[in-house]
Amino acid sequence: MKTFSTDHPLASLLDPAGSPWSAVAATVVALDGTPLAMQPTAAVRNSWRDRPIGAVRSVEVRALQSADALAFHLRWADDAANRDHGDNTVFPDAAAIALPLHADAPLITMGAPGAPLTAWFWRADSGNQGFEVRAEGPGSTRITGRTVQANALWSDGVWQLVLARSLAGEGTADSIALASGQASRFGVAVWEGAHGERGGLKAFSGDWRELLLA
Amino acid sequence: MPGIKRQMAMVMDLNKCIGCQTCTVACKTLWTASEGMEHMFFNTVNTMPGEGTPRGWEAMGGGFPGGEAQLGKLPAIGEFGDAWKYNHEEVFYGGKGQDVHLGVQGEAPTWGPNWDEDQGGGEFPNSFFFYLPRLCNHCTHPACKEACPRGAIEKREADGVVVVNEDRCRGYRHCMEACPYKKIYFNHVSQVSQKCIFCFPRLEQGVAPACARQCPGRVRFVGYRDDQDAPIWKLVDKWKVALPLHPEFGTEPNVFYVPPSAPARFDADGRMDESKPRIPDEYLVSLFGERVLEALQTLAGERAKAARGERSELMDLLIAYRWQDMFGGFDRDPQTIKWVEA
Ligand code: SF4
C-alpha cells in the first residue's frame, strides 16, 4: 500500500467521513482469526477450540500523509457498535495498525523477544485517545505512548476509524520514526467486542504488507 | 506450587457461622468502598442450599474439569447483585417529613449478593440450611492466574496470596471466566479485574485478615498451611475435618471448611429418627467431596467424647477458647500499627 500525500491539515484528516478520504483508493485487506495454537493459555485454547476466532473478515485501509503526520483510515462492517465493557459480558470493539520495530519482528506472534513491533491502537471506550503499544511476543503488549490520535464513527453497520500520529514519533526506541520516501510494512487487526474478542483473540492480516510512504 | 515458599490458608467452621455478615462488611469497608467497586464483595456469606452470588455460580464453569483448563461464564453485574440505589438524600435531608420513605430507586432489583438468605432446602419439618462464607481460595492451582494471557495475576512467593497486578491487567476478564468460584470482579471505572487480597498488607504486619479478626462467631482460623503448631494444619492434616469446597473444580483451594453437623430428622410420626441426618449426606458430598462423611464421623465421635467429659483436642481447637489462638501467630492488634494510605 502506498500512502498519498495531502495538503489538508491533520485536523481535517481526523474526520473519518471527511472529504480528504473520499478521494483515496482503498486497499482491501482480508483478515483471518489468530491461530488457536498462538493463544498463550490453555484455558483460552481449550475454550475457543470450537468457536470461530476473528469475526471481521475484511477491512478497507487507506493512508494519507501530510507534511508531518501519517493517518490511516480503516473501514469495516459491524452490525452493532460495542462501545464499552457491556456489564462484564461483552467487550469494546477495537482495531490497530501494527508496524515493525525490528526487521525480523513476526506479526503473527506480536513480535518476538528481541524483535519487537509497535501498534497504533484504538478501543471504542477510549474516545479520541489512541495508544502506541509495543510487544515482543504474545501477552507482552504494553502501552508506550499516547500521542496517537483516534477518531471513530459508526453508522449503518460500518465502523470508520482514523488513527494518526506525527511522522517523527516520540523519538524513543518504542516509537517508530517514519519519513517521506521510506518503505516499511504494516499489519491490521480488528477485535469484535460482541464476539468476546480481546487480547490475542482477534482478526488480523496474516502477514506484513508493504507500506510505501509518499 | 513451585516458587511458593509458604502458603497462607483459612479454615472456617460452618457449625459456628451465624450469617451476621460482619466479615462481609469488614471487607467491604476496608477494600471495596471506592468508585467502581459498588457491586463488589470480596467476602460473601450465602445460605445453602441456595444460588448465592453470582446467582448460580456453582454451575458457571471454569476451573479444570477432568484436568483440562476451561473458561466458564462471565457473570453480569446483575447476577452478582448490583449495589441498589436508595433515596437517602431525599429522606434525610429533603424536608419532606413522613411523606417519603426509604426505598430502592429505579428498576426493582431481581437479585442481590444475599438474595436467597435463609431459604435453604428440604421439606418441613425436615427443612434445613447453613451459612457458607466465601472468599477467594488463594488456590495452589489458580485457574485465574493460569488463564491470564498477560501474566497479570501473581501468586506471591512469600505467602501464596493470589493478587491481580493492575498495571498488567487490560480487562480481558479471562480470570473471571476461569475462576470456578466466581470470586473475581471487574471494575468498570478503572477497567481492571479485582479480587480478595487476603489482606496481605495486614499479614505483612502480623495482623489476621479483617474478615477473620472481626468474626464474632470465632468461625475463621488463619495461618500458614504447614505450621504444625497452629490450628490450620491440625484441622486440615491431622484431624482431617476441614475440606475444600468443590475439590472437583481442580484448583486446590487453600480455604477449607469444617462441614456442618445436622440434627436428626423427624419421621412421619414426628419422632426423631436418629438414623438419618437432616442435611442429606449427598448434598454435603456434592459440596465437599466423599471425604466429608469421614470428617462428620470424626466430629461426631469427638463431640461425644467431650460430652462424656473427656478431653478432646479437636473440640478444644474448634471451640477456640482464646480467639487470638485462631490466627497462627497473625494475632497482632491492628490498632497498634500506624497505617498510611498509599
Ligand atoms: S478462588 Fe478463583 S480467583 Fe481465587 S485463586 Fe482460586 S481460581 Fe483464582
Ligand code: SF4
Ligand atoms: S462474621 Fe463470622 S459468623 Fe458472621 S457471617 Fe462472617 S463468618 Fe459467619
